[in-house]
Amino acid sequence: EADIYQTPRYLVIGTGKKITLECSQTMGHDKMYWYQQDPGMELHLIHYSYGVNSTEKGDLSSESTVSRIRTEHFPLTLESARPSHTSQYLCASSKPGVHEQFFGPGTRLTVL
C-alpha cells in the first residue's frame, strides 16, 4: 500500500544528544518536505527537497539538517538536541506537477 511513514512516533531524549527522524514514502513522489508544528500553531516549513541530492531550507530557521540520497527517503538530523527543539515534526510528499501534499503521522519530540 502506497503511504508515507515516520519513525519514531514519539521520542524523549536528553539535551546534547544526536537524533535522526526517519521519513519514507512508497508513493513514488519526487518532492518531500519537513514541517514543524507546535500545539495550536500553524505548520512551518523547515526543509524541502525536489529530488535526489536536492535539499533546501524552508521559511523557519532550523538547526536541523536533511539529506536525500534515495527518492523514497528523507531523514532529518539534529546534531545536538536542545529543549527548544521540542515540537511535532511532520514529513510530507507530493508528486510532479501537483501541489497537494500528503503527510506522515508525525514524530513528537521532547528534549529534556
Place this chain on the structure above:
Amino acid sequence: EDQVTQSPEALRLQEGESSSLNCSYTVSGLRGLFWYRQDPGKGPEFLFTLYSAGEEKEKERLKATLTKKESFLHITAPKPEDSATYLCAVIGNQGGKLIFGQGTELSVKP
C-alpha cells in the same frame, strides 16, 4: 507577503448543527487553496484542492467553496466523528510553498 487567517479558532457544535469555517487569504497569484483535517497527534489528512473563484468541492458532509479573498468549509449535519482541527493552506506564484493557517478546532457533541 502571503498570509492565511482562519476563523473561528475553535467551534463547538451540537450533532446535526450545520456551520461554516472561514479561511481568508492574501497571496500573489493563487495557484491553489487546500483544506486538510488533522486529528490530535496525527498528520494532516488531505481533503480538497480549489483552484479558482467560484469552484466548489464536496465530500460527505463537507463542502468547500472559494472566492477571490476567502474560502469556506461548510459542514452539514455534523457528527461527533467530524471533530478535528481543520487546516487551510495556499500556494501562490512566489516561492511555490504551502502557507498554512493556524486551524479551526471543531468539536461536535452528541
